Amino acid sequence: MAKAVVYALLATAFILVMVFCPSKQHGHHDHLGLNRRLGLRDHVPVFDPLVAKMERYAEENGLGGQTHNLDLEEHSPMMDTSEVEEVHEYFSDEGKLNLTLRLLSLFPLIDQAPKDSYISSNELKHWLTQQAVERLNYRTHKEMESYDKDGDGNISFSEYQPKFSSQDIEKNGMEHGEAGWWKQQFDNADADKNGTLTFNEFKDLLHPEDSNNSDIHKWLLAEKMKRMDQDNDGKLNFMEFSHNAYDSFKSYVEFETGGVKAPTAEEKFAELDLNKDNLLEVEELKPLLHYLHPGELSYSNYYASFLMSEADDNKDGKLTLDEMLDHDYVFYSTVYDAGVNDDNEEDYHEEF
Helix, strand or coil, X not given: CHHHHHHHHHHHHHHHHHHHHHHCXXXXXXXXXXXXXXXXXXXXXXXCHHHHHHHHHHHHCCCCCCHHHCCHHHHCCCCCHHHHHHHHHHECCCCCECHHHHHHHHHHHHCCCCCCCCEEHHHHHHHHHHHHHHHHHHHXXXXXXXXXXXCCCCEEHHHHCCCCXXXXXXXXXXXXXXXXXXXHHHHHHCCCCCXXXXXXXXXXXXXXXXXXXXXXXXXXXXXHHHHHCCCCCCCECHHHHHHHHHHHHHHHHHHHCCCCCCCCHHHHHHHHCCCCCCCECCHHHHHHHHHHCCCHHHHHXXXXXXXXXXXXXXXXXXXXXXXXXXXXXXXXXXXXXCCCCHHHCCCHHHHC
16 A cells, blocks of 8 residues: 555656646746757756656656556556655655755755865766766666567667568668668667677667767768758758758857857858868768757756756856755756757657
8 A cells, every 4th residue: 555655646746746847936037948948859858866767657657647547556666665765755745846855955966076065067067967877878778678689688680670671681772761771870889890789889879969989970960961961962061051050059059158159150160161172071060969969968968057057146157055945946847848849850760
């Protein structure tokens, strides 16, 4: 019975966090969420690991917004003692998350280098990066369990894309979604070139924007260039750059610098055009990769800048506990803003 109550409490809390936080007003301006400003789509940054845990709980049980219809005793995973205690500690009987208690407990965990009763921009970025890495690893583990049919801890191409026959692979079609197109991505992720993907290689395949693999970076930029290269010459002229790549770059730069004016399109193009041929090749676009194809790790840095700008009242570049408590809603409401940007609908991994 106690276990069922805990499960129900966690599920109810998940709904209430989603519902009550965005509507909570503190007399501040009605700011847009980070995802609306930067066009986040599926996995927006999450500040609190407890919220991430609730999201996983809902995902693993297919709850969505229908938790009240689920037999939680029957369908929920086992929770250990520490998780039960955590739920009881931070949620009221009505399922409301006590933001003050959560921030009081999280502040010393974030304030680490140095431990000086302030949270610097770097400490906040480090914390959010840790949460992002944990989410990437979690999702990769879930996908690995699904694809690794023989249970050997590696993913073969036939396990990853069983819909393609040997004839399809031999044809090596390179159009979007064809066997050769997928195989090229698979081979790029296969860093040791042994024909199968380890956990980290598979993570690179699933989350290429967060990879350090140079082959993957080059492929991402080449795919992006195809959609910007209107005259199909394999390069970007100034007009193609300014009408496609520059706006994305400018938005991110101004956001991460707190509104500092970004270089003009002409200035940035000239900086990138290393061989001065008035055209940009894939290699020359590399400095823009994380602006044109930002991943979850990049978003976590932008999110840190957002939180700092919203909660740092005296603009000294660091947060006190009081500032965080005065702006508690910022750390929980902004990730649930409903606005999204559909500009990235054609991202290559849309077919996963």
